[in-house]
Amino acid sequence: SSGELDNRPLIEQILELKLAQARRLGDPNWAEVSLASKMAGSVAEVEALLEQLRAAAYPVAQGELEALAACAARHGAAEASGIMPWDVSYWAEVLRQESFDLDSEALRPWFSLEQVLGGLFGLCQRLFDIRIVATEAGEAPLWHSDVRYFRLVDAGSGEPLAGFYLDPYSRPGSKRGGAWMDECLGRSRTPAGEQVLPVAYLICNQSPPVGETPSLMTFEEVETLFHEFGHGLQHMLTTVDRPQAAGINNVEWDAVELPSQFMENWCYDRATLMGMARHWQSGEPLPESEYQKLLAARTFMGGSATLRQVHFALTDLRLHSQWTPNCGQSPEQLRRRIAASTTVLEPIPEDAFLCAFSHIFAGGYAAGYYSYKWAEVLSADAFSAFEEVGLDQEEEIVATGRRFRDTVLSLGGSRSPAEVFEAFRGRGPSSGALIRHSGLAAG
Template identity: 55%
Template sequence: MSTASVDVANPLLQQEDLPKFASIQPTDLTPAVEDLLSKMNQDFDSFETKLTQASGSMEFEDVLPELERMQFGLGYAWGVAGHLNGVKNGDELRQAYEANQPKIVEAMSKFRQSKPVYDALSAIDEKIKSTDDASFALSQRRRAVESSLRSMTLGGVGLEGDDKKRFNEIKMKLASLSTTFSNNVLDETKAFSVTIEDGSKLEGVPDSAKAMWAQAHINSLKSKDGKEDEEVPEMDANKGPWRITLDMPSYIAVMSHLPDRALREQVYKASIQRASEQSNDKNNVPLLYEILKLKQETAKLLGFDNYAQLSLSSKMAPSVEAVRELSDLIAEKALPAAEKELAEITALAREKGGEEYSTENLDKLMPWDSTFWSERLKESKFNLTEEETRPFFALPSVLDGMFQLVERIFNIEVKKADGDAEVWNKDVSFFKVYDADSGKHIASFFLDPYSRPEDKRGGAWMDVCVGKSEAVQRDVPVAYLTCNGSPPVGSTPSLMTFREVETLFHEFGHGLQHMLTTASVGDVAGINGVEWDAVELPSQFMENWCYDRPTIYGFAKHWKTNEPMPEEMFNKLCEQKTFNAGMMSCRQLLFGQLDMELHSNFDPEAGESGKGESVFDVHRRMAAKYTPYSEPLPEDRFLCTFQHIFAGGYSAGYYSYKWAEVMSADAFSAFEEVGLDNEEEVKKVGRKFRDTVLSLGGGVDPMQVFKQFRGREPTPDALLRHNGLV
């Protein structure tokens, strides 16, 4: 291997431990990438020569672990850069990231398209298949080799000449387009705000929302004028002014609670038209078409009829038709429920909303009305408001309760370890995970819990900081858990909505699969190598515990008085679980089938030229099937912000949420069957879940993992029951 030197003063090259977030500057990225690329390319050239000379006599240890060691340094630095681009986005970092991205894409293509590597892995694959060894150690190797061969096939290893050249051009362009798409959404979300100075417009709005908007106004004064804290007036939630943004906590509060209908309409329309034709240089419409055309061309080059087929070739779902069948099976139950739910919401609006909601003035509820009146219906049905529950969901307590849960069922301990790692923002915390029996430190994670619209993209996600791998001698996996929850206001801690609590549990579920892996082959450790439509199993599984009594009472204490949540309130929360479950299911089915339709049957060439359906026509057509009660507005440009499929990994894969939810609900029903109040049995089932779903990672086929845990294949019965759709 090469001994090319690297600049060890560069914090991105200091990789013995955790990233040096306090030291990393955007200017560090280019020299780090160039150093690491130079070394990796030298090493890889020598490696290919060695493989060619060996002519098929290599063993597993000689190939994949070597490749992993070669790629580790660049992967580490680029992973840190990608993380910072999502949570600490700025012009300088953005420019450095975009400048280096083509180099990374080119380097990864070189690995995926190496004939010597492919031939060596094919020979190893034949050897592994010829053995009867059923051990987990061999299963990991088999899955890692199979995954690598599939990745190389889909990465163009079989292409030659002009096809190969064009394929690589497309990969480069798609990487650039997805980054631009995401940046446009972030910029457009940041660009919009409305300042309210008339307090009468906020009548009935919860105090927490008013405090959030008042704090947003103060923050905008600081950032706009660069004023010191002492120059800025104190935040006053009751006097304002109040600044509304399109950041998710702010937007949801507007849609749920703002009584001013015209203002709700303004904010709603601003949200659905972000990064569209209205946006000049931040317009994602041309990007939509170009991304779809390039993905379709990629699929054709690789011998597939469409991109959906290409996507499904590495997933559990066997076909586009199988995905549609599951969607339609659920829709058959969900759609009648959804239509009844909307009728009930509409009836309440007409009863309580005054003249503008009367039958004469309103044929049906507008999109900016539905969430507002849905909240009023929920409050009247259950005599419980979101504002009443928030004081019982202070983030520090929720974390304590979540950690108590995993200690109970998975036999681990989570301890705060702030100061043991550098962080990128003062609100980020660091934790260590220990095995409760041995006391061994087995994993760590960073938690970045609050929204920061100025430099952090929306949504919630888990990502890999450091993966477990014997090849690179990393035995302690480290995760990033990122949320965009309600931030603290003044001296009040972050008081979470119940949905934010569920989101935190969801991302922690992803983190647990990464952190509790016992796989040692890096390519299949944790979430690596897990089929995309199975990877949501542990995350959606964890959400179920938000309705478990011992779990809730482990953290639901009033942040001021420490009094536990009243019994009646908990019961109402549980009753609310299936409230609007029909509409929520249909919404997810729409997103999944819209994604699948765009990547299977849609002609982007004809759509862009106006000779066929536009992408927005497809949205309306799919909505007519899965949400016929709620037609998108003509100006709806939701697709221009659908980052999951245009700037993330969910292209022709958004259905995965529902696919995995079938498995997660069925998995949770194993705990229900032994009795959630039967502590000893719950612990036994929990250990089994840890030893299968959370432990085996991508080292075993996901259906086999599920069958090891459950003893059979999954059925949708538990999902339909949990959603009240039986």
Template identity: 50%
Template sequence: MAKVGGAIGKDYRSVGVAWGVINHLKSVKDTPELRAAIEEVQPEKVKFQLRLGQSKPIYNAFKAIQDSPQWQSLSNAQKRIVESQIKEAVLNGVALEDDKRKEFNKIQQELERLSQKFGENVLDATKKFEKFITDEKEIEGLPATALALAAQTAVSKGHKEATAENGPWIITLDAPSFISVMQHAQNRDLREEFYRAYVTRASSGDLDNTPIIDQILKLRQEKAKLLNYINYAEVSMATKMATVQKAEELLEKLRTASWDAAVQGRTAAYFSLPKVMDGLFNLANTLFGIDIEPADGLAPVWNNDVRFYRVKDCSGSPIAYFYFDPYSRPSEKRGGAWMDEVVSRSLVLSCNGTAPRLPIAHMVCNQTPPVGGKPSLMTFREVETVFHEFGHALQHMLTKQDEGLVAGIRGIEWDAVELPSQFMENWCYHRETLMGIAKHYVTGETLPEDVYLKLLAARTFRAGSLSLRQLKFASLDLELHTRYIPGGSETIFDVDQRVSKRTQVIPPLPEDRFLCSFSHIFAGGYAAGYYSYKWAEVLSADAFSAFEDAGLDDSKAVKEIGRKFRETILALGGGKAPSEVFVEFRGREPSPEALLRHNGLSSVTASAYLILFICILSVYIDSK
């Protein structure tokens, strides 16, 4: 086992780590030179990955391990690695005959190229649109932070005289700018202009992603046929907890959970980034017994705003490191927020072979940067996003698996990987945690009680609107990867409109081209897997309810349960089936009750979640 794992690690280490750095820089510091370099070497990288994934000697070695008398003596983590590698090899085409393997490899090369181009088009289309404004009446209602950002953008574009008070202002489709307009601008025409620009990104001219989407879907379908699957969704589900049928059951039952969108109060002045990060690190110390300290200068960074941190255990020894890149940079950085690994924990790949290599993570957000001498003032949604991504980072960094292929987030079924991230979001509503970070950046005043109560009250509305949004995305994703026929009588936008009629209270505009910027499924890892967010929501809410049941005011109990969460959900990684890991933490199978309580769902929706629970329970039973 060690010899095979070592062979894979040593073959893949130089390419995997180097390409991970390149891919990361592509996301946070995109340049024409980097694009050209990637385009030149990417075919060789894909060729190497395919050779490794289709290696008969490695595949046969894993099969021999599985069939050997020593199989029962392996640990659960080692068994999971073997089973996963065999399954991945089959999905990578190891069993295909020569002609079909060549066709499979050609498809994979083209899919990599198309996904790369899709993401580039979205970034270029986003930064291409900007509106120059000199009349302050056009931007009435925008908060001071948004005006300062718009003036700062104008200065960066050559308008040196621009100020937040007098302009001129430049507003873009970058998230902090766009969201501010949509939430606060009194000018209805301005909101409509920006909305139309946003939902039609990358849908025309040289940046049109429409033909790319059709080609991606066509190639994914061909790939599925070569592997003897009905459609690409079946391929995707082969490495997940759910099945297509169970995922579609979930989405259909949740379709009735539609209600008005949330209304968020103007709380940005109370959430400065330094205070939020201090509170987040204090929470991590309380729950998981770790200390996080700045380690700036210890590692090179790609932008002066990027921070580097060291994570220590209770003995003071380093156990992990992570980068944090918080601010939006529309000229070079793609939108959204994510966590990814730099390197994973691994004993085989350690320097001395005795102590495991420590994990390092990237944590990337796109929030409002500091403007006018003020710190970055965050919306409450941006606070939730930071907590969310930190949850992913914790699972990567606090793993205790020494087998690199199942350490941290590796080897975890995709529809369970959101558990720690969504779990951490719950703490944003915990009074002690929230009041600890919600301090006015000038006066130091704590968030007023009435505003805190409004945030709590708004949670059900926010959950509803987000649920509705996620439901559409997930349903559309599965529809495109199960029933849609590229080049048929129905276009991808017809499918979008059809799905939206079932999942949206207000249907999209006829000219809506949201799919052309749906990077999650066309340039990311969520193809036929977007439903995972909803799947993991039940697990994460139930995990948090363990703290509620013990009493959130009982510091001793909170610490005890936090340590248990660390030793199970965060420590075991992909070394154990997620259904088993959850039971080890919670002492029972998952229940939807906590999610129903958190979201204030109706009895009708409760029935829907009860069916979801039955689906999850059946997966657990099937896995035993």
């Protein structure tokens, strides 16, 4: 109550310092400094994208709020004040269970690590014309008995392309949590002109095998594995020999998630998912009803989720492009003006979200939070290239996959991401696929 821990003055101080620094660099505001090193060309371009997403998400989010209120009423919890912000998570979970009772833990038996790896590697062979081969003991140095080493070779020529380490299991106390991809060796040439092939680390933290029971994954862990492998593919399939621009190096912040999020889309492709989702004991495929639940879960409360990210991104962008110490409003007042069109539940008077928005004040995302949605637009639009030719049309899928390999996965940071994307897609990115995948398309 003393206010000594109120960091709102710090927020203004940070914004003032960034504004002053931008002007010393010859830019009108910090947003221009941020975008100079990103794929997005201007503040107006980012605003236009966010408005497309906002316009699609807002009516859907309104409908979702009405559905939560109706759910609460069915359970005898209707109040004159209606749904409040602290009610949303609870009633969303109740409604989710009523709509489709998806038990993530119960699906584990259908996703053994070996089955999932088989599906992932088979997909990569189909799309990118590569083979992924497990190596013999002793072929590469290993730091733990859980770790395996794989080689990538061109399926047509047999030419070696890259390698990667897979360290899949949690080791409490001796291994950092989470999942990530990192560089072991980058593609380059020695002073003598010899080719150095890229090697990646692929690290996960899933349950290890126990006795006769293999490592069984949640669907979220399957998505994570596909995601990190997408980063790995861009590192391993690069054809750029200059380390500074090979693989993921020098790829702009708002484009680097394109290959990873692109790979996640295949987890919802019927042929890919049903081909690897087999019960580890009986071999039975995942029941159709469970597949439909996974599809429903992907878009559940999708309007609210999209609108929330648009609110965060637009607040960040305008604080760094429009706010000044003399603009006549505080950062919080600017944020609340934005909330009028980006929230379906008005923030309560005590709301102090900005005071905890560490991404933009302490995490390097100043005027860059939009990158999350920008990258989703790119990845969804890239996947839609495969949808347009028909996911069951093998010849067209193979050709499209090869084009993705030769552009997005090959060129790394050697060309601007806008050029690379256009070389693959034949045009600039469109938000239409993400709007559709998020369940926001009209009708």
